Amino acid sequence: MSSTVLPLPTERRAPVPALAAMALLWIAAVLCVAVFADQLRPYGITQFDLRNRLAPPLGFGGTAAHPLGTDELGRDVLSRLLVSVRISLLIAFGATAIAALLGTTLGFLAAHRRGWTEAAILMLIDAQAALPFLILALAVLAFFGNSLPLFVCLMGLYGWERHARIARGLAVQADAQGYAGAVRQLGAGPLRVYMRHVLPNIASTLIVSATLSFPEVILLESGLSFLGLGIQPPMTSLGNMIGYGREYLTRAPWILLAPGAVVVLTTFSVSVLGDWLRDRLDPTLG
Amino acid sequence: MIRFLALRLGRALLTIALVVTFAFVVLRLSGDPAMLILNVDAPAEAIAAFRHAWGLDRPLWVQYFAYFGNILHGDLGQSMRDGRPAAALVMERIPATLAIALPALLIKVGLGIPAGVQAALRRGSLTDRLVMAAAVAGFTVPSFVLGLVLVLVFAVKLGWLPSGGQDSPLSAVLPVVTLGFGGAAVLARFTRSAMLEVLGQPYIRTAMAKGVPWRLVVRGHALPNAAIPTVTIVGFMVGSLMAGAVVVESVFSWPGVGRLLVTAVSNRDLAVVQCILLLVASTMVLSNLLVDLLYGVLDPRLRAAR
Numbered sequence: 001m002s003s004t005v006l007p008l009p010t011e012r013r014a015p016v017p018a019l020a021a022m023a024l025l026w027i028a029a030v031l032c033v034a035v036f037a038d039q040l041r042p043y044g045i046t047q048f049d050l051r052n053r054l055a056p057p058l059g060f061g062g063t064a065a066h067p068l069g070t071d072e073l074g075r076d077v078l079s080r081l082l083v084s085v086r087i088s089l090l091i092a093f094g095a096t097a098i099a100a101l102l103g104t105t106l107g108f109l110a111a112h113r114r115g116w117t118e119a120a121i122l123m124l125i126d127a128q129a130a131l132p133f134l135i136l137a138l139a140v141l142a143f144f145g146n147s148l149p150l151f152v153c154l155m156g157l158y159g160w161e162r163h164a165r166i167a168r169g170l171a172v173q174a175d176a177q178g179y180a181g182a183v184r185q186l187g188a189g190p191l192r193v194y195m196r197h198v199l200p201n202i203a204s205t206l207i208v209s210a211t212l213s214f215p216e217v218i219l220l221e222s223g224l225s226f227l228g229l230g231i232q233p234p235m236t237s238l239g240n241m242i243g244y245g246r247e248y249l250t251r252a253p254w255i256l257l258a259p260g261a262v263v264v265l266t267t268f269s270v271s272v273l274g275d276w277l278r279d280r281l282d283p284t285l286g
Numbered sequence: 287m288i289r290f291l292a293l294r295l296g297r298a299l300l301t302i303a304l305v306v307t308f309a310f311v312v313l314r315l316s317g318d319p320a321m322l323i324l325n326v327d328a329p330a331e332a333i334a335a336f337r338h339a340w341g342l343d344r345p346l347w348v349q350y351f352a353y354f355g356n357i358l359h360g361d362l363g364q365s366m367r368d369g370r371p372a373a374a375l376v377m378e379r380i381p382a383t384l385a386i387a388l389p390a391l392l393i394k395v396g397l398g399i400p401a402g403v404q405a406a407l408r409r410g411s412l413t414d415r416l417v418m419a420a421a422v423a424g425f426t427v428p429s430f431v432l433g434l435v436l437v438l439v440f441a442v443k444l445g446w447l448p449s450g451g452q453d454s455p456l457s458a459v460l461p462v463v464t465l466g467f468g469g470a471a472v473l474a475r476f477t478r479s480a481m482l483e484v485l486g487q488p489y490i491r492t493a494m495a496k497g498v499p500w501r502l503v504v505r506g507h508a509l510p511n512a513a514i515p516t517v518t519i520v521g522f523m524v525g526s527l528m529a530g531a532v533v534v535e536s537v538f539s540w541p542g543v544g545r546l547l548v549t550a551v552s553n554r555d556l557a558v559v560q561c562i563l564l565l566v567a568s569t570m571v572l573s574n575l576l577v578d579l580l581y582g583v584l585d586p587r588l589r590a591a592r
Binding site: 131141145222249250257260267268271 | 301304305309312315422423425426427428429430431434435437438442526529530532533536537547548550551552554555556559560562563566567570571574
């Protein structure tokens with residue numbers, strides 16, 4: 001760089017980001033699919049059509065009977081995709097909610113109790129952050145075996161340490177401000193102070209942090225299901241479809257390309273939305 | 287400095303102890319090993335004999351210390367599948383994992399950091415947009431989708447590269463690219479924001495105001511300061527060398543530690559899982575320790591403060 005390029009002091013931001021609008025549209029469509037999957041799907045997800053095995057999608061030599069083609073047992077890829085979207089989203093929502101709840105509670109507890117409670121919680125946060133979560137999840141699945149409730153709870157552990165760190169930091173700050181002290185002086189108990197007064201004040205930051213971890217949960221769930229260690233058949237999820245479709249990569253790539261595209265578009269949309277929300281609500285988050 | 291080192295070392299050992307404790311607790315919570323190995327309707331004497339032989343009838347805290355002692359002696363138990371020592375089983379997989387993880391790390395660092403720096407220096411330019419688009423793609427495309435699409439294109443359609451296995455040096459190309467691209471994207475995005483933050487600092491303006499050439503401002507003021515947060519992320523990548531390739535190894539049937547972990551988990555081969563857990567935790571802790579030391583080198587203030 002020979003010429004002097006002045007760094008711009010503030011970021012230029014388009015007033016209405018088209019990308020965020022498109023992301024929102026895709027998320028709305030995916031949510032509709034998740035809610036109405038049973039009404040939208042043309043076939044049952046375990047319904048065989050043995051004469052139409054590995055039928056290609058419409059436009060690649062397929063027929064309108066199976067717009068996205070069929071898999072090795074003649075099951076309709078579109079129907080399975082719709083139901084997979086529902087299951088993957090349900091798990092991601094459930095897990096993110098559990099992580100946010102757990103993290104916020106522990107963060108508040110650390111801020112309220114201080115002392116050794118806080119030290120213990122901070123140590124747990126450090127230990128969690130020091131291990132790749134995928135390895136931890138695999139270890140737990142090995143020790144306990146797999147079941148749906150356990151799997152959702154396990155996913156719910158993902159990212160709790162981030163929420164806890166943020167909640168604790170913000171609650172400590174809020175405690176030092178006048179309003180928390182004022183309600184406390186009026187005789188409010190800690191539960192009331194944190195739930196009714198502190199939480200609404202820091203909610204936007206927590207929501208942004210949850211939005212940012214949502215796509216990571218989708219990727220984690222689909223990764224584990226892809227390895228055959230997540231959602232088990234006859235249930236289906238996006239990762240699970242990709243994992244089984246892999247064996248037909250040469251003959252029927254559509255089996256895995258359709259769920260692959262949905263995973264990519266969904267995580268992309270949610271992270272675009274998360275970045276946008278962060279810029280709007282709380283630019284201080286990393 | 288000595289005190290700083292001792293403190294860090296203590297914390298590192300504590301983290302490993304925590305992981306060992308976690309493994310012990312989870313192992314004991316997951317059910318009676320006697321029931322797992324023997325049949326449920328085995329005679330009561332057989333179960334009692336088994337429990338005595340493995341020390342399961344001793345108090346829990348005695349078991350805990352025995353468990354710790356065994357690990358300190360390097361005894362990590364036998365694989366339930368073939369009765370071989372779990373540690374040996376894991377060790378022989380390490381070279382294969384490093385064979386793809388190290389070149390991938392080179393791609394991540396060699397591609398990600400310069401791309402991020404360039405994007406920050408030419409903010410708003412075409413370079414910046416391209417780097418950011420690639421970075422977002424790298425984050426949102428899961429490695430198994432990227433890997434399978436690469437197989438579809440380069441192995442199935444074009445026939446240039448093998449789709450998996452470890453038969454020729456060429457088989458490593460696709461796994462290395464898959465692994466490297468995602469990491470490079472993360473690193474580029476991170477380096478860019480670290481660099482932008484530094485470029486907005488008053489000392490950069492001061493340096494420019496006193497007429498330091500831009501090249502020297504970047505080299506002498508911006509890069510060293512942006513290096514500190516970037517080193518943290520690189521440290522995390524070095525720490526997850528052993529475990530970062532679980533999915534990619536499975537996609538390409540690469541016989542590394544990650545694939546061993548997946549088979550061990552589906553067979554519930556606990557000794558092997560536990561051994562890999564410890565291996566991953568120790569590499570992670572070791573690399574965090576190195577990062578802490580590097581901070582001291584990069585930031586003289588930290589050296590003075592401790």
